[in-house]
Amino acid sequence: MAKFLNKGGPAEKINTAELEALLRSVASTLPSGIRKILLIPPDFSRFHSGAGEICSILYRLLSGGVEVDLLPALGTHRPMTREETDKMFPGIPRKRIHVHDWRNGVCRLGEIPGEFVKKISGGKVDYLVHVELACRIVEGKYDAVISISQIVPHEVVGMAGGNKNLLVGCAGPDTINKSHFLGAVCNMEKIMGQIESPVRRLLNKAEDLFLKDLPLTYILTVRAKGDDGAMVTRGIFAGRDRGCYQAAARLSQQVNIINVRPLKKVVVYLDPGEFKSTWLGNKAIYRTRMAIADAGELLIIAPGLVEFGEAEVNERLIRQYGYRGTPATLKAVAENEDLRQNLGAAAHLIHGSSEGRFSIVYAPGGLGKKEIESVGFQHAGLRKCLEKYNPEKLKDGFNSIAGEEFYFISNPALGLWKADLAKKAQSGKGTRRRQGYGGQA
Numbered sequence: 001m002a003k004f005l006n007k008g009g010p011a012e013k014i015n016t017a018e019l020e021a022l023l024r025s026v027a028s029t030l031p032s033g034i035r036k037i038l039l040i041p042p043d044f045s046r047f048h049s050g051a052g053e054i055c056s057i058l059y060r061l062l063s064g065g066v067e068v069d070l071l072p073a074l075g076t077h078r079p080m081t082r083e084e085t086d087k088m089f090p091g092i093p094r095k096r097i098h099v100h101d102w103r104n105g106v107c108r109l110g111e112i113p114g115e116f117v118k119k120i121s122g123g124k125v126d127y128l129v130h131v132e133l134a135c136r137i138v139e140g141k142y143d144a145v146i147s148i149s150q151i152v153p154h155e156v157v158g159m160a161g162g163n164k165n166l167l168v169g170c171a172g173p174d175t176i177n178k179s180h181f182l183g184a185v186c187n188m189e190k191i192m193g194q195i196e197s198p199v200r201r202l203l204n205k206a207e208d209l210f211l212k213d214l215p216l217t218y219i220l221t222v223r224a225k226g227d228d229g230a231m232v233t234r235g236i237f238a239g240r241d242r243g244c245y246q247a248a249a250r251l252s253q254q255v256n257i258i259n260v261r262p263l264k265k266v267v268v269y270l271d272p273g274e275f276k277s278t279w280l281g282n283k284a285i286y287r288t289r290m291a292i293a294d295a296g297e298l299l300i301i302a303p304g305l306v307e308f309g310e311a312e313v314n315e316r317l318i319r320q321y322g323y324r325g326t327p328a329t330l331k332a333v334a335e336n337e338d339l340r341q342n343l344g345a346a347a348h349l350i351h352g353s354s355e356g357r358f359s360i361v362y363a364p365g366g367l368g369k370k371e372i373e374s375v376g377f378q379h380a381g382l383r384k385c386l387e388k389y390n391p392e393k394l395k396d397g398f399n400s401i402a403g404e405e406f407y408f409i410s411n412p413a414l415g416l417w418k419a420d421l422a423k424k425a426q427s428g429k430g431t432r433r434r435q436g437y438g439g440q441a
Helices: 016-027 044-048 052-062 081-089 115-120 135-140 173-185 199-208 242-256 314-319 326-335 344-351 371-372 384-389 421-427
Strands: 006-008 036-040 067-070 106-112 130-134 142-149 214-225 231-240 255-258 263-269 292-302 359-364 397-401 406-408 416-419
Touching: 006 016, 006 052, 016 052, 016 231, 036 052, 036 135, 044 052, 044 081, 044 142, 044 214, 052 081, 052 142, 052 214, 081 106, 081 173, 106 135, 106 199, 115 173, 115 199, 130 135, 130 173, 130 199, 130 255, 130 344, 142 371, 173 199, 214 242, 231 242, 242 255, 263 416, 292 384, 314 344
Parallel strands: 036 067, 036 142, 142 214, 255 416, 263 292, 263 406, 292 359
Antiparallel strands: 006 231, 106 130, 214 231, 397 406
């Protein structure tokens, strides 16, 4: 299907009425006589993507005489609760919302040869990747499959969304684990915010080989905070061709990458309704570590934090091996079969470390001091942190309290923060160590 919707710009503000009109144009391109449609949005961890509103509008537009199902792209995340589905997908009956089982509910479509993986990784890994996809997508006999996702900088694939929504979010263990480890060994900081990456090349190859006959349409959003702090839809793109993703990604680079001077202290707040684990909450680390100065501090205030890993296997592995940095994690992978069988967890351990370059302090609501310190983080008391750094009184960006300047981020999932190293060099304040910063100078 050719690209048929490409609307967006850095100053664009697409309101609900405009969004519905645009979605009507998308719906009008679907073949006549269709009887079953599958919508694939992200899960609640991407509530701010705008995908929930899109699903609700599409359900209302399409459900008359047509069976419309939803399959949130959970990946390895916990299933959404009833409260979360009601909040994210208002107007859609719960019985129409299905749960992706990443371990037992997938069908194997084929494999990507190790030679290809070796080539795209620059020789860092050479394993074969089994491409697995939710059986509901493969065997559901849907006349149309509509994947709805947000394009935003991402630590594994460069830019989230597009075919990642299916080939990771609705995939199985082998695809998820090996794609994530591929991104980790190819250096997160060289990947984040990039339109093309080794992992994207892997997903593109899988799509070209195994999804070409799927009646698939992509709907992609680009979202950012407006001047008043409210979320604004800056772009909506729809189609099947890869240019649709690329156009959305170029806009996301403009509105979701925030350049700052190297930051000595960053305070990140994690909304307790969205972030209950470090598996999700470590976005506070992924999305800021390119902005934090050497010997700086990252304070993560996480009142909803009650666990590490979402899935039981990831919880166990995080507690066992901790966030110790790339060399220690790669050594653990080489020496331990349980980690080799769960390379996605190993990738997460790499991503969740500062590589010893700055300190990471968690102020959690439901994990104890010993638990936090056992995985390699420092601990701070939640109550004292909330008293000093009240998120309701802070603004995104630079703040100052009692002479202490810090940079505040109210939701790390919304962007990527990067240090402007050219300005730092011009100011004569030194340069960032190349090791641990992805070789960027």
